[in-house]
Amino acid sequence: MPAVKKTALTVLSAVLLPALTALPAHAATADDKPGAKQPKPPALMSTVGGAQLGQPGTQVVLGPGAPVLPKELSGRSWIVADAESGDVLASHNAHWRLPPASTMKMLFADTVLPRLPKTQVHKVTDGELADIGEGSSLVGLKEDHTYTVHDMWLGVFLRSGNDAVHVLAEMNGGWSKTAQDMQRHAEELQALDTHVVSPDGYDAKTQVSSAYDLTLIARSGMQKKDFREYCSTVRATFPGEKKKGKKRESFEIQNTNRLLTGDLGVAPYKGIAGVKNGNTTHAGATFTGVAQRGDRVLLVTVMNPSADEGHAVYKEAARLLDWGFAASGKVVPVGELVPPKSARTGRGAPPAEDRGSKGGVGGEETSVVAAEDATTRLAATDGGASGVGTALAITGGALVALAAGVFLVNRRWPLPALTRRRPRR
Secondary structure: OOHHHHHHHHHHHHHHHHHHHOOOOOOOOHHHOOOOOOOOOOOOOOOOOOHHHHOOOEEOEEOOOOOOOOOOOOEEEEEEEEOOOOEEEEEEOOOOOEOOHHHHHHHHHHHHHHHOOOOOEEEOOOHHHOOOOOOOOOOOOOOOOEEEHHHHHHHHHHHOOHHHHHHHHHHOOOHHHHHHHHHHHHHHOOOOOOEOOOOOOOOOOOOEEOHHHHHHHHHHHOOOHHHHHHHHOOEEEEEOOOOOOOOOOEEEEEOOOHHHHOEOOEOOOOOEEEEEEEEEOOOEEEEEEEEEEOOEEEEEEEEEEOOOOOOHHHHHHHHHHHHHHHHOOOEEOOEEOOOOHHHHHOOOOOOHHHHOOOOOOOOEEEEEEOOOOOEEEEEOOOOOOOOOOOOOOOOOOEEEEOOOOEEEEEEOOOOOEEEEEOOOO
């Protein structure tokens, strides 16, 4: 949002805030239903990103012409933010520390992915698969079989494979070391609600994160080219088991992110480009997603909706994205996604070639018509988790029209592209 416009809206909010906050910004959530026994958020929560984000309940300041929030929202916690500016457009218990389920794998990937060359080949041992939690989602790694690191990351992102996480963690130096590495990285990102116990997101006592933190983590991950590719891949071929005397077979795996693939009554979301879903007994359903329409790129996180409708976490995320695109520029931000600590000090800034050799802001627009298995590209910074200020994540992008296969790339910054693999028809 331009500085002048943001200032004007801020001044306007000072005058109209009492009236605006009295508007019916959202209908009753699960916590408000008569007789419903829902846990209540803490009265005091973190204020990272702004004091308003630390308040319980829904936080939104509607300006003139802004739509009210959707009625059908039951998540215990959620957030909608602009991925480029970092403005938080609206939130609900943003800093409530809750079990994250497999959305924790975003932090795992953001921490470990840069450390292991994706062409590296590894032979899986019995010990690496020994302590996988009961009922875990698996991609199907077999002991005494070899896989590339690339294969295993596809297993992490597409199938949420805890077996792949365990093997990659061992390659990183072990389960405990990886949890410690993730904790340090969370602190660098200022994701201070997050406490890592189990790197795969499996339910563990005291393991928590928040909608705010998961959004920060996704924003950091989306800076990395390989992270962007893996989280946006719809389907891939995975190495199977080698049987004696026969050629090793392979099988297809498909992403479990229903807004990306469309399945089981959930339609693919126009403009979606990742990020990660999760579901466990204690966490319920969780989801963080990123999508673009026109020149707007939004991040949304929803944690543990209580609605009876099927796949509520995806449907509520889609409603919030729809609202965010309609409300963008018409609301006063209630907070911000803070940059990593190193961004504030200038340490670890990406080299000039990663930021674009020409610098500045461009106005280039390119129309790309994709064939059946073509890739779509979403301009994004590839500088890792370190200092790129508030222009993190997906600066630019693609408007994905799944049916027509027509994509608009609006390159406001000359940055590396996000590759998205489309489903075959």
